Amino acid sequence: xxxxxxxxxxxxxxxxxxxxxxxxxxxxxxxxxxxxxxxxxxxxxxxxxxxxxxxxxxxxxxxxxxxxxxxxxxxxxxxxxxxxxxxxxxxxxxxxxxxxxxxxxxxxxxxxxxxxxxxxxxxxxxxxxxxxxxxxxxxxxxxxxxxxxxxxxxxxxxxxxxxxxxxxxxxxxxxxxxxxxxxxxxxxxxxxxxxxxxxxxxxxxxxxxxxxxxxxxxxxxxxxxxxxxxxxxxxxxxxxxxxxxxxxxxxxxxxxxxxxxxxxxxxxxxxxxxxxxxxxxxxxxx
Amino acid sequence: xxxxxxxxxxxxxxxxxxxxxxxxxxxxxxxxxxxxxxxxxxxxxxxxxxxxxxxxxxxxxxxxxxxxxxxxxxxxxxxxxxxxxxxxxxxxxxxxxxxxxxxxxxxxxxxxxxxxxxxxxxxxxxxxxxxxxxxxxxxxxxxxxxxxxxxxxxxxxxxxxxxxxxxxxxxxxxxxxxxxxxxxxxxxxxxxxxxxxxxxxxxxxxxxxxxxxxxxxxxxxxxxxxxxxxxxxxxxxxxxxxxxxxxxxxxxxxxxxxxxxxxxxxxxxxxxxxxxxxxxxxxxxxxxxxxxxxxxxxxxxxxxxxxxxxxxxxxxxxxxxxxxxxxxxxxxxxxxxxxxxxxxxxxxxx
Numbered sequence: 001x002x003x004x005x006x007x008x009x010x011x012x013x014x015x016x017x018x019x020x021x022x023x024x025x026x027x028x029x030x031x032x033x034x035x036x037x038x039x040x041x042x043x044x045x046x047x048x049x050x051x052x053x054x055x056x057x058x059x060x061x062x063x064x065x066x067x068x069x070x071x072x073x074x075x076x077x078x079x080x081x082x083x084x085x086x087x088x089x090x091x092x093x094x095x096x097x098x099x100x101x102x103x104x105x106x107x108x109x110x111x112x113x114x115x116x117x118x119x120x121x122x123x124x125x126x127x128x129x130x131x132x133x134x135x136x137x138x139x140x141x142x143x144x145x146x147x148x149x150x151x152x153x154x155x156x157x158x159x160x161x162x163x164x165x166x167x168x169x170x171x172x173x174x175x176x177x178x179x180x181x182x183x184x185x186x187x188x189x190x191x192x193x194x195x196x197x198x199x200x201x202x203x204x205x206x207x208x209x210x211x212x213x214x215x216x217x218x219x220x221x222x223x224x225x226x227x228x229x230x231x232x233x234x235x236x237x238x239x240x241x242x243x244x245x246x247x248x249x250x251x252x253x254x255x256x257x258x259x260x261x262x263x264x265x266x267x268x269x270x271x272x273x274x275x276x277x278x279x280x281x282x283x284x285x286x
Numbered sequence: 287x288x289x290x291x292x293x294x295x296x297x298x299x300x301x302x303x304x305x306x307x308x309x310x311x312x313x314x315x316x317x318x319x320x321x322x323x324x325x326x327x328x329x330x331x332x333x334x335x336x337x338x339x340x341x342x343x344x345x346x347x348x349x350x351x352x353x354x355x356x357x358x359x360x361x362x363x364x365x366x367x368x369x370x371x372x373x374x375x376x377x378x379x380x381x382x383x384x385x386x387x388x389x390x391x392x393x394x395x396x397x398x399x400x401x402x403x404x405x406x407x408x409x410x411x412x413x414x415x416x417x418x419x420x421x422x423x424x425x426x427x428x429x430x431x432x433x434x435x436x437x438x439x440x441x442x443x444x445x446x447x448x449x450x451x452x453x454x455x456x457x458x459x460x461x462x463x464x465x466x467x468x469x470x471x472x473x474x475x476x477x478x479x480x481x482x483x484x485x486x487x488x489x490x491x492x493x494x495x496x497x498x499x500x501x502x503x504x505x506x507x508x509x510x511x512x513x514x515x516x517x518x519x520x521x522x523x524x525x526x527x528x529x530x531x532x533x534x535x536x537x538x539x540x541x542x543x544x545x546x547x548x549x550x551x552x553x554x555x556x557x558x559x560x561x562x563x564x565x566x567x568x569x570x571x572x573x574x575x576x577x578x579x580x581x582x583x584x585x586x587x588x589x590x591x592x593x594x595x596x597x598x599x600x601x602x603x604x605x606x607x608x609x610x611x612x613x614x615x616x617x618x619x620x621x622x623x624x625x626x627x628x629x630x631x632x633x634x635x636x
Contacts, residue, residue: 080511101514101516104513105513112507116508117508118505132498132512132513132514139495142493142495143486143490153494174290
C-alpha cells in the first residue's frame, strides 16, 4: 500500500495529534504528548511519525503485528533509545535530554516483555528497588545504622507489603523472585513499576503466558490500579479480549507507523487494521 | 536466597565466631601455647581477610571483575608506612596505637582516592573493561612504587621520583621499598579492622544502597528503568572496596620490618581473587574462612619443599571439585541448620 493511501485511511479524530482524550481529563494537561517521534536504526525507520496524547487517567493500548515497533516505542518513551526525530512531553515537561534513570524519576515506569526481575533477590527486595528513589537515606546512615535507616527501612517494608497486597502477594514477600511461577513474576514486575510512583505506567504484554482466568483477574487489577493510583496506563498486548475490554483508546502500529487510532469499536471495523493482521483480499476473489 | 531472618542470624553467627576466635587466640598468645609461625601469621591473616571481604564486595556483590586489588593494598601499605614514619620522626608521636590508627586511615584515604580516579572513567563502560584496566593499574602501581623515594626532614615530607637524594631520614627507598619500619601493627588492631570491614560490608549490602548495587548486577536495564543510577552504585562498591584494601595494606605494611613494592604483584591480586572464589562469590563469611585457611595452608605445606605450590594447586582443585559434588553438598546441607529451609524452597520450585 502506498504511503499516501495509508495516510488517507487513518480515521479522522477529534484531537489535533490524533488521540481521544477521556472526557474527565479534558482541560487538564495531558500526561504524555509525543509528536512526530521517530527512530532510525541505520537505514531502517523502526518508528516514524509517532503521535500520541494520553489523558491523566487514561488506559490506552498499543497493538500491531509482530515487529511493528511496539516495544521500540516503549524503549523510546523510557529513553532506552534516544529518538532520532520528534519531541516527547511528560506533563508538559520536555523529555528531550533525559536518560532512562531521569525518565523514571520524572514519572514513567515500565514492565518488560521478557521478564526482567532481580532473580536473586526476594520479592520484597524487588519492590524495594522500585521504592529506591521514593523512600531514601544515605549510604552512611545505612552503614552506621542511624535512626534514619531504621525509620526508612520500616517505611519501605510497610509500603512494599501494601503494594504487594494489590495482587495478594504479601505472603510471598520472602520468596526468591526467580523461583516464582511465571504469572506471579509478571505481577511482581507491575508492582515493582508501581513502587516508583509513576504518572504513566507502560505494560509490555502483561497477559503473556497467562490463562484466561488469570487474564480476567489482570484486567480487573489494571482498572483498579488506574482508579487507586490515578495514573495513565499504556499497554502492549496481543490478547484482544484484554485490549478491547479495558482500553479506552487504541493505537495500531504497523511497520513503525500508526495505521489507525480510535476506540475499540472503531479499531475492530477499520479495514487498514484488518489488512495489517489478516492480509489483503485478492482482487479476483473480491 | 536466604530469608531476612536467616540472613540476620548468619551475620550474627559470623560476628560471634570471630569474637570467640579472637578471645581464644589472645588467651593462647598470653599462655604462649601457640606456635611461633602461626603467631607471626595472625596479622597478615587479618589483612588478607579484609582484602578478601573487600574484593568480594566488588566481584560478588557488584559483579565487576577487579584484577588489581593488590595495587590498592600497595598504595595503602606505603602511604601507611610514610604516615607512621612522618608522625614518629616529625612530630615525635610515640603512641603506637594512635599512629597505627592514623596510618590506617591515611592508607584507606589514598587507596580510596585512586579507586575513585580509576572508577570514574572505567565504571561507565560495560563488559570486561574494569578487569583490564584494574589489571593494568596493579602493574603500574607496582612499577611506580619501585621508583618512589620518600623522606622526612623535620616536620616536612619530601618525595622523589627515580631520585633517592632526599634530605632527612629515608622512609621509602625506591626498589628497596620501606626499610627499618617500626612494626606497630597488633593482632588486636587486625581483629578490629576485620570487624570494621565486616560491619561496613554487611551493613552496606543489607541497606538501600546495597540493594541498588545488587540490582545493577542482576539486571542492568531493569535497574535503570527503576531509576537507579548504575554508575553511582558501582562506584560506591568499588571505592568502598579500595578504601578497605588500603586499610588492610597499611596494617600489613606496618607489621613487616621491610617491605618491597614488588610484593604486591599480579600474583597477589589473583591470590585474593582465589580467596573470594573459593569462599563463594558474594558469600562474605566464606571469604573470611577461605582467606584464613589459604594463608595458613602454604605455610603448613612447607614440609613438601619444592612441591609446596604444586600441592597447594592440587588442593585448590580438589576443594573446587568437592564443593560442587552433589553428595558432598547434600551432606553439608544435612549438617547446616539453615540448609533444610533452602532445600524446602528448592522442592517448592520443582
